[in-house]
Every structure is written in structure tokens, then in C-alpha cells.
Amino acid sequence: MEKKTIIQLKNVSKSFGSTRVLTDMDLEIRDDEFLTLLGPSGCGKTTTLRIIAGFETPDQGEVLFDGRVINDLPPYKRNVNTVFQRYALFPNLNVYENIAFGLRLKKPSEAEVSEKVKEMLRLVDLQGFEKRDVSTLSGGQQQRVAIARALIMRPRVLLLDEPLGALDLKLRKDMQIELKNIRKKTGISVVYVTHDQEEALSMSDTVVVMHDGIIQQIGAPTDIYNEPANAYVADFIGESNILDGVMEGDLRVRLAGRSFECVDKGFAKDEPVDVVVRPEDVDVTAPENGMLTGLVTEVTFMGVHYEIIVEIGGFKWMIQTTDRVPAGSRIGIYIEPDAIHVMKKSKYSDMFGDYSSYSSEHEQLSENTEEEDK
Amino acid sequence: MKAGLLQRAAAAPHIVWSALFILAPMVFVVYYTFTDGSGSPSLENITRLNAGNYLMILVNSLCMALIATVICFLIAYPAAFIFSRMKKKAQRLAILLIMLPLWMNFLITTYSWMTILEDTGVINTLLSALRLGPVHMINTPGAVICGMVFCFLPYMILPIYSVMAGIDPKLIEAAADLGCSPAQTFAKVIWPLSLGGVISGITMVFVPSVSTFYISQKLGGGTFQLIGDTIESYFTGTAVNYHFGAALSLILMVLILISMAVMNRFGEGEGGEIR
Ligand SMILES: Nc1ncnc2c1ncn2[C@@H]1O[C@H](COP(=O)(O)OP(=O)(O)OP(=O)(O)O)[C@@H](O)[C@H]1O
Ligand SMILES: [Mg+2]
Numbered sequence: 001m002e003k004k005t006i007i008q009l010k011n012v013s014k015s016f017g018s019t020r021v022l023t024d025m026d027l028e029i030r031d032d033e034f035l036t037l038l039g040p041s042g043c044g045k046t047t048t049l050r051i052i053a054g055f056e057t058p059d060q061g062e063v064l065f066d067g068r069v070i071n072d073l074p075p076y077k078r079n080v081n082t083v084f085q086r087y088a089l090f091p092n093l094n095v096y097e098n099i100a101f102g103l104r105l106k107k108p109s110e111a112e113v114s115e116k117v118k119e120m121l122r123l124v125d126l127q128g129f130e131k132r133d134v135s136t137l138s139g140g141q142q143q144r145v146a147i148a149r150a151l152i153m154r155p156r157v158l159l160l161d162e163p164l165g166a167l168d169l170k171l172r173k174d175m176q177i178e179l180k181n182i183r184k185k186t187g188i189s190v191v192y193v194t195h196d197q198e199e200a201l202s203m204s205d206t207v208v209v210m211h212d213g214i215i216q217q218i219g220a221p222t223d224i225y226n227e228p229a230n231a232y233v234a235d236f237i238g239e240s241n242i243l244d245g246v247m248e249g250d251l252r253v254r255l256a257g258r259s260f261e262c263v264d265k266g267f268a269k270d271e272p273v274d275v276v277v278r279p280e281d282v283d284v285t286a287p288e289n290g291m292l293t294g295l296v297t298e299v300t301f302m303g304v305h306y307e308i309i310v311e312i313g314g315f316k317w318m319i320q321t322t323d324r325v326p327a328g329s330r331i332g333i334y335i336e337p338d339a340i341h342v343m344k345k346s347k348y349s350d351m352f353g354d355y356s357s358y359s360s361e362h363e364q365l366s367e368n369t370e371e372e373d374k
Numbered sequence: 375m376k377a378g379l380l381q382r383a384a385a386a387p388h389i390v391w392s393a394l395f396i397l398a399p400m401v402f403v404v405y406y407t408f409t410d411g412s413g414s415p416s417l418e419n420i421t422r423l424n425a426g427n428y429l430m431i432l433v434n435s436l437c438m439a440l441i442a443t444v445i446c447f448l449i450a451y452p453a454a455f456i457f458s459r460m461k462k463k464a465q466r467l468a469i470l471l472i473m474l475p476l477w478m479n480f481l482i483t484t485y486s487w488m489t490i491l492e493d494t495g496v497i498n499t500l501l502s503a504l505r506l507g508p509v510h511m512i513n514t515p516g517a518v519i520c521g522m523v524f525c526f527l528p529y530m531i532l533p534i535y536s537v538m539a540g541i542d543p544k545l546i547e548a549a550a551d552l553g554c555s556p557a558q559t560f561a562k563v564i565w566p567l568s569l570g571g572v573i574s575g576i577t578m579v580f581v582p583s584v585s586t587f588y589i590s591q592k593l594g595g596g597t598f599q600l601i602g603d604t605i606e607s608y609f610t611g612t613a614v615n616y617h618f619g620a621a622l623s624l625i626l627m628v629l630i631l632i633s634m635a636v637m638n639r640f641g642e643g644e645g646g647e648i649r
Binding site: 054055081089102105153 | 544551553554563566567
């Protein structure tokens with residue numbers, strides 16, 4: 001059943017001065033949907049959110065709410081609410097008054113305010129904090145006040161800009177679950193901004209992958225992961241071996257000097273393509289049983305599995321396996337047809353190589369664990 | 375222990391300075407107020423306040439200072455608000471311009487206002503040329519208030535500006551996000567958060583305005599007396615009387631302290647209400 005569209009961005013573009021920040025964005029936010037904008041820093045996620053909230057107006061294109069153009073509607077007249085990255089709680093008000101802030105503008109009775117604030121405090125699990133000064137709260141608690149303050153307005157869509165970015169890993173995981181539960185309980189649609197791909201995949205109904213102000217792909221988390229639209233998405237979401245291939249016809253692709261059966265069709269014969277093979281989809285076999293054979297150059301123990309780098313015909317593959325294989329040994333690999341994902345060539349095709357720079361990349365990863373703690 | 379001693383030693387000049395120039399004068403004021411010419415205890419100076427028109431002068435001074443303070447506030451608040459919204463570079467320039475007059479001696483500024491407001495002064499020359507004047511301005515209460523406003527306006531703008539510049543712009547966005555129209559955002563966020571600056575601004579303008587004497591002398595031309603003039607006349611004039619002068623100062627001081635206490639209470643009350 002198709003859900004009703006609440007907010008729609010049509011062809012939205014935005015520049016600041018001479019810098020293009022968003023280009024031709026088309027996006028729909030539906031009823032009861034958890035939609036995540038995912039992309040690296042500076043790709044325009046916050047700007048998109050601010051356009052939806054009404055803090056920025058698009059240079060081109062339309063923002064529709066229930067089918068009505070709202071480009072010039074000021075934020076205070078929009079039925080959406082924002083949870084700001086640094087919370088932006090009112091420092092002169094206590095927890096109770098912060099939560100009641102928006103409600104009070106509608107001049108309700110004191111009994112009604114009290115009842116609704118209580119309900120919100122229960123929802124975000126902050127009972128007993130009414131009188132507390134917001135500056136005395138921990139980051140996670142402030143976060144929850146900010147969520148309650150927005151939710152009490154009963155918005156059609158709740159906008160969250162990297163709400164968990166400032167929290168430590170443990171708290172972030174707890175808040176992710178809590179946020180998902182709160183959303184389920186209230187049924188309010190959410191637009192969530194993050195640059196953490198794991199967070200995006202685990203929380204969302206729909207993920208929007210952005211890069212340089214352009215939407216690369218919109219889809220369910222499993223679609224994004226299993227069928228990335230281009231090399232950029234494949235590389236950004238999870239680990240992937242991205243190889244050059246050539247279509248030999250429907251359901252057959254040539255890569256690494258060999259013809260493979262695949263599940264993709266509809267490409268021209270002899271069309272050059274990008275081929276993605278996820279490290280966990282490659283099976284390790286004895287050399288004589290392998291579709292391809294290669295030399296193990298590196299082995300890293302990751303807890304549940306080993307991450308090994310295998311050089312096959314000059315290309316370094318990353319393979320995840322639970323079998324112990326020593327470095328320096330020769331192995332064969334086996335790939336199921338549905339583990340091969342064929343993509344059209346794009347401007348990102350040549351940007352991603354193999355895993356030859358793997359170890360340095362790994363160091364980099366552990367440095368900014370916030371970026372990708374996979 | 376050693377650090378404590380060192381700190382105390384470092385603080386010593388300040389303590390000596392405070393004792394010499396703040397505490398000692400206070401003690402003298404109180405001493406002179408409650409003694410007569412021969413140095414024996416007396417309430418004569420206090421009872422004498424009832425006689426004459428001292429009460430009138432006091433009320434007059436308070437009124438003038440109040441008017442000057444209100445005018446300062448009405449100019450300073452929007453100005454500070456506008457400054458706080460300008461680009462950082464423009465803000466610095468604006469604040470520099472506001473502070474510029476403070477680097478001049480008040481006496482000099484007051485004298486220049488004399489030449490501006492005089493019957494044959496800058497404004498009247500202009501008005502006459504345009505066949506609109508002359509208008510008598512110097513030696514009127516208006517001229518005195520004008521002088522007070524000009525001298526003390528920076529003391530109102532600066533504290534208000536500094537609290538306003540410190541308000542996180544995200545709070546203003548948050549208010550709009552939660553349904554506040556611009557007017558409501560002002561009433562619910564900007565005003566309460568700038569109140570602290572307003573209160574210190576009011577204090578910093580009202581106190582010197584109420585006790586000034588040179589402004590009223592130069593721009594009021596001695597046509598009427600403010601409490602500052604009266605006090606000064608008992609210390610430097612022909613009818614020198616330290617004891618009565620001290621009594622007047624003490625009364626003024628008490629009145630100022632009371633009004634400051636009321637102000638602060640008002641501020642807290644306001645904060646408490648929205649809390
Ligand atoms: N008000 C502004 N004036 C000028 N440039 C801006 C403004 N706001 C954003 N930008 C620029 O637009 C680009 C996109 O910014 P945006 O804040 O939307 O990125 P983001 O995806 O939210 O990044 P991050 O993950 O770092 O928050 C950036 O290059 C940024 O410098
Ligand atoms: Mg951002």
C-alpha cells in the first residue's frame with residue numbers, strides 16, 4: 001500500500017553566493033516514514049533540512065506540503081519541527097518550560113499544558129526532571145528535552161539534524177533504539193540527518209544517499225546496500241570490491257579475466273560496467289576449486305571474522321571469511337551469481353580503486369571512528 | 375599555603391586602594407552626617423533636610439535622571455539589537471564608534487554641547503539661516519537631559535549589546551520553529567535573555583545621571599539646581615558645610631541603593647516568571 005506523501009521537494013536547487021550546494025533535488029517524505037539523509041560532511045544535508053523547515057528558501061524548484069507550495073511560508077507557520085544539532089534549549093527556562101514553550105503559544109489551559117508536558121516527559125523517559133535547569137543536564141538528557149519540545153507540537157514531520165553526533169558511542173546506540181521506539185509510538189514521520197552509514201541503515205525505512213548536493217540513490221536500506229546505484233554509493237555504504245567489467249550479454253559479465261554468471265540484465269552487449277562484490281559474499285575455497293585464485297597478502301582478525309586482502313590478477317580484493325587463512329597462502333574464491341552486482345558507469349567509476357592502500361585506509365578509519373565505526 | 379600567601383600579597387594593593395578610596399570616604403560621609411560643626415554627635419543635618427526645598431530638588435533630580443535613563447534605553451535597545459545582527463566586522467566598527475566619546479573627558483563633551491545648543495550656537499545658526507529659529511534651548515531642563523543622554527548613552531548600549539551578541543542565533547531559529555512569530559520570538563526569547571544587560575545599563579545610566587552636577591551647571595546655566603549641584607555647593611561654594619553636604623550625599627546614596635535593589639528584584643521577578 002502506497003503511503004500518502006506529506007512533503008515533496010521538486011527540482012530544488014540552492015546556492016550560497018557562487019557555491020552550488022543542492023542541485024535538482026527530488027524527494028518525497030511519506031506518512032509514517034523514517035527517512036534518512038546520508039552523506040559526507042558538506043554534501044548539503046543540513047541545507048536540505050533547513051529548506052524543509054523554512055529557514056532557507058530554494059533558489060529553484062518547489063517545496064510542497066500536502067500538495068501545496070510552501071516555498072515562502074515562514075518556519076513558524078509550518079507544521080514541522082526541528083531538533084537542532086546542539087539542541088538549542090532555552091537557557092533561561094527549566095525542563096518543563098522548555099517542553100511547554102511551543103504549546104503555550106496556543107494559549108492552552110494550565111491543566112492541558114501540564115498534562116501534555118507530563119506525557120512528553122514519560123515518552124522521553126525524563127519524569128522528575130521538570131524543575132531542572134537545562135544546563136545541568138547531560139548531553140543525552142538535553143537531547144531528549146529537545147525531542148520532547150519538538151514532539152509536543154505534534155508535527156506532521158520531525159526533522160533531526162545529526163541529533164546523536166555529540167553523544168558517546170554507548171549512549172548513541174541507546175538513543176538510536178529509543179528514537180526508533182518514540183517514532184513508532186507517535187507515528188510521526190521523521191527526516192533524520194547523519195553521516196554515519198551504519199546508523200542510517202539500522203534506523204531508516206528509506207535512505208537518501210547524497211554527495212555534493214546531488215542525490216545518488218533513494219531506497220530501502222537493503223536496496224541501497226545490495227543494489228547500489230553507482231560506485232560512489234557502493235563505496236560509501238559498507239565495504240566493497242569495485243571492479244571494471246564488461247557485459248557479455250544478459251546475465252553474463254566478464255571481470256578479472258573470466259566470465260561470470262550474474263543476475264543483471266538490460267545492458268548493451270560489450271557495455272563497460274562497474275561491478276560490486278561485497279567482501280562477505282565471497283567464499284574462500286581451495287585453489288583448485290576456485291573461480292579465481294590469488295595470493296593472500298594480509299590478514300586481520302576482526303573478532304567474528306577475518307578480513308583478508310587477496311591479490312588476484314593485480315587487483316586487491318577484500319574478503320571477509322570465518323576460515324583461518326595464513327598470509328602468503330594461495331586460495332581460490334567462489335562467487336554466487338547473486339553476489340555480483342552490476343552498475344552503469346558513472347563519473348565516480350574511476351575514483352575507487354582496489355584495497356592496495358588498505359592498511360593506511362584502516363588507520364584513517366580508526367582515527368575518525370565517528371565517521372565509520374564498522 | 376605558600377600560594378595562598380602569595381595570592382594575598384598580590385591582592386594587597388587592591389585592598390589598600392579600596393580601603394583608602396572607597397571605604398574611607400564612606401566612613402567620612404557617615405561621620406560628617408551625624409556630627410555637627412564641633413564634632414559632637416547630632417541629627418541636626420538629617421532634620422534640616424525637611425526644611426527648604428531640598429526634597430523638591432531631590433525629586434527633580436530623580437525625575438530628570440529617570441527621563442534621561444528612559445530616553446537612553448529607548449535609543450540603546452534597538453541600536454544594540456541592530457548592532458548584534460550586523461556582520462561581525464560592522465559590529466566591531468559600530469562598537470568602536472559608540473565607545474569613542476568615552477575616551478574624551480565628560481567636561482569637554484559637555485562644553486561642546488554648550489556651543490551646540492547656545493542661542494547663537496550651531497543649531498540656532500542653522501535654524502536662523504533656514505528662517506526657522508532661533509529656538510531657546512540652552513539652560514532648559516531639555517538641554518540638561520540631552521547632555522545626560524549624550525554622556526551616558528554608551529553605558530546603556532554596551533551592556534545590552536554584549537548580552538544580545540551572546541544570544542545563540544539557533545535559539546531564535548528554535549523559537550520560530552516552535553511557532554513564534556518574529557514579535558513573539560522577541561517577547562519570549564530575546565527580551566528575557568537581554569534583560570540582564572538592560573538592568574546593568576539602566577543602573578549605569580541612572581546613577582551618574584542622578585548625581586551629576588557639571589552637566590546641569592553647564593547646560594542648565596544655574597537656572598535650576600539638581601541634587602548634585604546642591605551637594606557640590608556645600609563642599610566648594612561660599613556656604614561650605616561638610617556636615618550637611620554629607621547628609622545630602624548619604625540620602626542620595628541610600629535612594630540609589632534602594633532603586634538598584636528594586637531594579638534587581640524586578641529583574642529576578644521577570645526571570646522567575648518565565649522560569
Ligand atoms: N549560510 C551559508 N552560507 C554559505 N555557505 C553555506 C551556508 N550554509 C551552508 N553552506 C555551505 O553549503 C555546503 C553544504 O552545507 P551543509 O551544512 O548543508 O552540509 P552538511 O551536509 O550538513 O554537512 P555536515 O555533515 O558537515 O553538517 C557547505 O559547503 C557549506 O559550507
Ligand atoms: Mg550539517
